[in-house]
Structure formats: structure tokens, C-alpha cells
Amino acid sequence: MRKILRNVTDFICNTPLIELSNTWNGDGKNGRLYAKMEFIQPGCSVKDRAALQIIKDAYKNGRLTAGQPVVEMTSGNMGAGLAVVCGAMKNPFIATMSEGNSIERVKILEALGAKVIRVPQADGTPGMVTGSDIARAVEKALEIAKERNAFYVDQFNNPSNVAGHYLTTGPEIWNDLDGNIDAFVASVGTGATFVGTSRFLKEKRKSIFCAPAEPEGAAILKKGFVVNPKHIIQGTGYSMVPPQWDPGLVDDVITVTDEEVEMQTRLLARDEGLYVGYSSGANVCAALKLLKSGILKGNPVVVTVLCDTAYKYSTL
Numbered sequence: 160m161r162k163i164l165r166n167v168t169d170f171i172c173n174t175p176l177i178e179l180s181n182t183w184n185g186d187g188k189n190g191r192l193y194a195k196m197e198f199i200q201p202g203c204s205v206k207d208r209a210a211l212q213i214i215k216d217a218y219k220n221g222r223l224t225a226g227q228p229v230v231e232m233t234s235g236n237m238g239a240g241l242a243v244v245c246g247a248m249k250n251p252f253i254a255t256m257s258e259g260n261s262i263e264r265v266k267i268l269e270a271l272g273a274k275v276i277r278v279p280q281a282d283g284t285p286g287m288v289t290g291s292d293i294a295r296a297v298e299k300a301l302e303i304a305k306e307r308n309a310f311y312v313d314q315f316n317n318p319s320n321v322a323g324h325y326l327t328t329g330p331e332i333w334n335d336l337d338g339n340i341d342a343f344v345a346s347v348g349t350g351a352t353f354v355g356t357s358r359f360l361k362e363k364r365k366s367i368f369c370a371p372a373e374p375e376g377a378a379i380l381k382k383g384f385v386v387n388p389k390h391i392i393q394g395t396g397y398s399m400v401p402p403q404w405d406p407g408l409v410d411d412v413i414t415v416t417d418e419e420v421e422m423q424t425r426l427l428a429r430d431e432g433l434y435v436g437y438s439s440g441a442n443v444c445a446a447l448k449l450l451k452s453g454i455l456k457g458n459p460v461v462v463t464v465l466c467d468t469a470y471k472y473s474t475l
């Protein structure tokens with residue numbers, strides 16, 4: 160990381176790993192648990208790196224030009240990342256967002272210069288956004304993209320989303336640990352964090368155990384069906400297999416309940432001083448289940464992701 164930054168985009172990527180030594184086994188004899196501090200980026204989430212890759216690639220391949228508007232459906236974090244990057248690049252940014260996402264998220268995007276269009280929920284409730292709610296917000300984004308001749312980001316289908324993690328998150332983890340990693344755990348929204356990072360890590364060493372984390376009631380990856388699409392892990396668990404999903408990277412799927420996630424998220428703040436959001440709690444919860452399962456032999460090193468900050472939520 161440079162000491163003097165040209166602009167805010169230079170502060171995206173290169174996040175540190177932190178050992179969660181008050182959460183798992185401070186003496187390091189039964190494995191170590193590390194988490195990547197994604198919430199310290201300018202948009203305060205893991206999505207900054209994907210946003211930067213998407214915009215950089217869109218300029219490179221001519222799909223985006225100077226001053227052209229950018230449109231995306233977002234649960235908030237991709238929106239914040241895009242608002243930061245588009246602000247720096249001087250492209251106007253319009254976000255469509257389900258009304259189920261917290262109002263704090265809308266305010267953040269507006270403060271960052273984005274125009275936010277809120278879309279009524281299909282079957283979710285405030286704080287609990289379902290796959291059908293997302294579909295509605297996507298429809299609205301497509302409509303606006305057509306009207307405004309805007310670049311439609313399409314994070315679920317855009318390969319640059321996965322590439323951002325393949326090119327940055329994976330190599331950063333590998334290099335920071337000098338290749339001393341046995342497992343990677345991440346929750347799944349578009350799936351880019353899990354797929355991009357796991358693909359890179361498995362190319363380095365196929366035996367690295369890669370496990371997505373899912374809400375217990377919406378465990379489409381684990382069970383193939385959904386019992387309850389509502390859960391507290393905003394930004395993940397949309398009750399569908401993401402279009403860029405790669406089942407060949409999955410060694411096991413770990414499910415977590417809302418109660419476990421809520422508790423773990425609070426413990427991260429209390430015990431580690433890490434005031435992070437629910438998907439971070441879900442990731443740590445799943446990583447702990449993996450460590451306790453005994454599947455990993457020896458003194459395993461497990462890495463997960465602290466996706467965003469709890470300051471984005473009114474309920475924590």
C-alpha cells in the first residue's frame with residue numbers, strides 16, 4: 160500500500176488479515192483462525208474490490224466511457240463500492256435497492272453522491288431480503304439502464320466481479336500467509352468472494368478446503384431446497400444458486416442459524432473489538448464449526464472474511 164494515495168481507489172484491496180485469537184484458541188495448538196478486514200475499505204465492505212475491478216474492466220473493454228451513467232441493483236455494499244469508485248472516476252451512479260434493506264444503506268449511498276431508487280419488496284420483510292425482492296430490484300435497474308443509456312453493472316453475471324477476488328483477495332491471503340493456509344470460508348451473495356478466492360487458492364494447492372456458509376433455512380447449496388428464505392444475513396443467502404457458481408470448488412457447505420449468527424456477531428464486537436455486520440458473524444460462525452468438526456487435521460489455518468461494518472445496520 161502506498162503511503163500517499165492518488166485518490167480513494169488506491170485504498171481499495173490489500174486489507175490485512177487479523178487473527179481472531181480471543182475467538183479461537185489463543186495458544187494456536189488446535190489451529191488458527193484469521194479474518195480478512197474488508198470493512199476498512201472506503202465503502203466499508205468487501206464489495207469495493209469487486210466494484211473497482213468491474214469499473215476498470217468496463218473502461219478497458221469500452222462498455223463504459225467518461226461521464227456515462229452506471230446503474231446497479233444493490234443490497235447496499237456493492238452500491239457503496241460503486242459510489243466510491245464512480246465518484247472518483249466522475250461517472251454518475253444510480254442504485255436500485257429493495258425496501259427490505261436498511262435505511263442507513265440508502266443514506267450512505269446518497270451521501271456518497273449516488274441516486275437511490277427504492278423498490279417495494281415481493282415477499283420479504285424489512286431487514287430480510289429474499290430472492291424475489293432482488294429480482295424486482297434487478298428489473299428496475301434494467302429499465303433505468305435502457306432509459307439512460309447507462310452501463311449496467313449486473314454483478315451477478317459480470318465476470319469481473321469474480322475476477323476481482325481471483326486477482327486480489329486470493330493472492331493477498333496466499334501471500335500474507337506465505338501459502339500456509341488449510342481452509343477458506345465465505346458466505347455467498349453473488350458468490351464472487353467465494354468463487355474467485357477459492358479458485359485462486361485451489362490453483363495454488365488443490366487440498367485447501369473451501370466451504371461456503373449459508374443460512375440454515377435457505378441452504379440451497381447444501382440441500383437444494385429452501386425452507387425459509389428470510390434470514391438476518393443481509394447481502395447473502397438469496398435462495399438461488401448464483402449464475403457464476405462453481406460447485407467444483409466446494410468441499411462442504413456449512414449452515415448457520417440466525418441465532419448463532421446474531422450471537423457470534425455480538426461476540427466479535429465484544430471479544431475482538433471488531434464491530435462488523437451479520438455476514439461477518441456468519442462467516443466466523445461457519446469457520447468455527449469447521450475447526451470444531453475435526454475434518455481438518457493437524458494444526459489447521461482457517462481464513463474467513465469480515466465483509467462489512469456493523470455501522471451499516473440499525474439492529475446491532
Ligand SMILES: Cc1ncc(COP(=O)(O)O)c(C=O)c1O
Pocket residue numbers: 204205206234236237346347348349350351352353393394395436438439466467
Ligand atoms: C454484507 C455482505 N456480506 C457478504 C456478501 C457476499 O459477497 P459476494 O457477493 O461476493 O458473494 C455481500 C454481497 O453483497 C454483502 O453485502
